[in-house]
Amino acid sequence: MNFTYPKNEKLKSKITIGLLFTEGKSVSKYPLRLVYKAGSFSEGEKIKMGVSVSKKNFKKAVDRNYFKRLLRETYRLNKHLLIDNLDQPYSFMFFYQTKDRLSYEEINTKTIQLFEKFLLQIKKED
RNA sequence: ACCGCAGACCGCCUUAUCGCCGUUUUGAGUAUUCAAAAGGGAGGAAAGUCCGGACACCAGAGGGAAGCAUAGCGGGUAAUACCCGUCGGUACCGAUUUAUCGGGAUUAGGACAAGUGCAACAGAAAGUAUGUACAGGUAAUGCUGUAGUGAAACCAGGUAAACUCUAUGCGGUGAAAUAUCAAGUAUAUCAGCAUUUAAGGGCUUCUCGUCCGUUGUUGAAGGGUAGAUAGCUUGAGUCCCGCAGUAAUGCGGGAUCUAGAUAAAUGAUGAGGCUCUAAUUUAUUGGAGACAGAAUCCGGCUUAUAGGUCUGCAUUUUUU
Numbered sequence: 466m467n468f469t470y471p472k473n474e475k476l477k478s479k480i481t482i483g484l485l486f487t488e489g490k491s492v493s494k495y496p497l498r499l500v501y502k503a504g505s506f507s508e509g510e511k512i513k514m515g516v517s518v519s520k521k522n523f524k525k526a527v528d529r530n531y532f533k534r535l536l537r538e539t540y541r542l543n544k545h546l547l548i549d550n551l552d553q554p555y556s557f558m559f560f561y562q563t564k565d566r567l568s569y570e571e572i573n574t575k576t577i578q579l580f581e582k583f584l585l586q587i588k589k590e591d
Numbered sequence: 592a593c594c595g596c597a598g599a600c601c602g603c604c605u606u607a608u609c610g611c612c613g614u615u616u617u618g619a620g621u622a623u624u625c626a627a628a629a630g631g632g633a634g635g636a637a638a639g640u641c642c643g644g645a646c647a648c649c650a651g652a653g654g655g656a657a658g659c660a661u662a663g664c665g666g667g668u669a670a671u672a673c674c675c676g677u678c679g680g681u682a683c684c685g686a687u688u689u690a691u692c693g694g695g696a697u698u699a700g701g702a703c704a705a706g707u708g709c710a711a712c713a714g715a716a717a718g719u720a721u722g723u724a725c726a727g728g729u730a731a732u733g734c735u736g737u738a739g740u741g742a743a744a745c746c747a748g749g750u751a752a753a754c755u756c757u758a759u760g761c762g763g764u765g766a767a768a769u770a771u772c773a774a775g776u777a778u779a780u781c782a783g784c785a786u787u788u789a790a791g792g793g794c795u796u797c798u799c800g801u802c803c804g805u806u807g808u809u810g811a812a813g814g815g816u817a818g819a820u821a822g823c824u825u826g827a828g829u830c831c832c833g834c835a836g837u838a839a840u841g842c843g844g845g846a847u848c849u850a851g852a853u854a855a856a857u858g859a860u861g862a863g864g865c866u867c868u869a870a871u872u873u874a875u876u877g878g879a880g881a882c883a884g885a886a887u888c889c890g891g892c893u894u895a896u897a898g899g900u901c902u903g904c905a906u907u908u909u910u911u
Contacts (some may be wrong), residue, residue: 468609468610469610469611470610470611471611472612475854476854477853477854482854506641513671515854516854517854525883525884526638526883527782527883527884528883529884530884531858531884534611535858535859535870537610537859538610538858538859539608539613539859539862541609541610541611541859542609542610542859542860556856557699569859569860570860574872576889590849
């Protein structure tokens, strides 16, 4: 299975991010939140993912970096859940929305639950 | 051996699996790229953004004023508000010859006979004031002296981290600077020439001064938007040795290359060790591992830091 998180899978374009915030929909599984929007990229690219931790919740840069790394890590290890079940390209933004310091284990289970919830939701929309 | 003070240095380690960002080499491909291998990948403060520079641009950014900064003396430096040395002041400690010597600490430490302001207590009064007692003097009067208060009483003194003055220095902006490239949008840009001379705008606080200006035409290609490349890491670099100097530091020689991301890499998880800590079954179990994350680069300052190592000084104890 592919567990990588290469450069072209990262959400970088400011325009796409802007669209995501204005037009995107979201699912939550406390304390995680996933904003998503269907869209097309250049050929071969199925998915774009960005990660964010609010400055409000964590004042120090070290803490923000730590949780962003955790989010990237859980995404990387669980992204097959998304890729295997998507029939069109999506862009995502992944948020950590609490002041509590959850462990890796907790975040990992929450991520899996969140991805499953997301898949259910887009099936309903179809 | 123990505790205290000062300075310097280090600031978790090993490994497996799965990943991320550069570099080099090899292979494939017209190319964007893809694959493999090797090697590298946060700090002493990367922080606060408080000073000083390098570098870049702004119209050669010129004069004056204002403003800001600095303030014994000498030195260091690219430069500083930093660093070193030294003199003086301040409080302290030790010694004794009781007034000197020694010690470390600390200190914005130029000018109050240029002007203005401020000043506890005491005092009639601290400046447009003249009271009381005594003495002298006068036509008469605080006109003169003494006493009394106070550090200081009309003539000065204290105070400038009070205004101020003096000397010296300072143009502004800030890597989202700036340069180049290709894409789509379609004249709002620049240069030359001719024309117009007044509204306005720029020169980043004001003013003087100065520059631009309106329209037409010719030429070049500009502007905003998202992106790429450069800037971007070889530098006042790091380490070692020698010489000069009280020192800061300088000079000479040798070795070495050590992060360059851009919604932003430098990681996550497991196992073992190390340190600290709680409980007890005293060698097991549980918990914790400080402060904190590069963003153009250097030199300082300030603040946050568990634990550890080394050096120097002083105290106490033991042994000889």
